Amino acid sequence: MAEANTVLIGRKPAMNYVLACITLFHSGAKEVTVKARGKAISHAIDVVEVVRRRFLPDVKIKTINIGTDKVVPQAETDGQTNVSTIEITITR
Amino acid sequence: MAEANTVLIGRKPAMNYVLACITLFHSGAKEVTVKARGKAISHAIDVVEVVRRRFLPDVKIKTINIGTDKVVPQAETDGQTNVSTIEITITR
Numbered sequence: 001m002a003e004a005n006t007v008l009i010g011r012k013p014a015m016n017y018v019l020a021c022i023t024l025f026h027s028g029a030k031e032v033t034v035k036a037r038g039k040a041i042s043h044a045i046d047v048v049e050v051v052r053r054r055f056l057p058d059v060k061i062k063t064i065n066i067g068t069d070k071v072v073p074q075a076e077t078d079g080q081t082n083v084s085t086i087e088i089t090i091t092r
Numbered sequence: 093m094a095e096a097n098t099v100l101i102g103r104k105p106a107m108n109y110v111l112a113c114i115t116l117f118h119s120g121a122k123e124v125t126v127k128a129r130g131k132a133i134s135h136a137i138d139v140v141e142v143v144r145r146r147f148l149p150d151v152k153i154k155t156i157n158i159g160t161d162k163v164v165p166q167a168e169t170d171g172q173t174n175v176s177t178i179e180i181t182i183t184r
Contacts, residue, residue, distance in 0.1 A: 038134060039131070039134050040134075041133055041134040041137055042130060042131050042132075042133040042134050042176065045133055045158050045176040045178060046176045048158065049158065049159070049160045049174070049176050053160060061158070064156040064158065066137050066140065066141065066153070066156065066180075067141070068141045068145060082141070084134065084137040084138050084141050086137060088158075
């Protein structure tokens with residue numbers, strides 16, 4: 001169940017996602033993956049930084065991957081657009 | 093001169109920074125470091141993705157580092173705030 005320990009960053013306040021990460025670690029997770037797309041990417045970095053600097057100093061960043069997702073727009077525009085993605089895996 | 097091959101991402105259109113990266117590579121740079129803070133982080137990812145997917149497919153991501161900078165606000169507010177940073181080094 002690798003996908004179980006994933007926190008997908010959206011538009012809620014960063015502290016919500018920080019709490020989600022901390023809860024996962026406290027419930028026994030060894031690894032948590034933080035994912036975000038588009039403008040939420042900067043929030044993802046904020047979340048990881050707050051988790052490891054303020055709450056869980058023993059948490060280390062294992063991997064950071066960036067990529068591109070294709071998005072098919074709902075409105076009738078010309079074809080698809082691309083959106084950048086990030087996946088940060090942190091371990092303790 | 094490690095610092096010479098650095099592109100600092102700000103508020104200009106992403107394509108400006110993409111061009112800056114490509115120009116550095118074409119002028120002989122083996123490595124280019126893309127740096128950003130705060131909300132510009134998602135633009136930094138966009139820039140790197142456009143460079144390597146559209147223009148220079150031989151470019152690889154070498155390292156991605158994230159961190160926190162302390163910012164002393166200019167107005168009289170209560171103390172400092174933190175801002176997240178990212179540094180992406182790409183090579184060809």
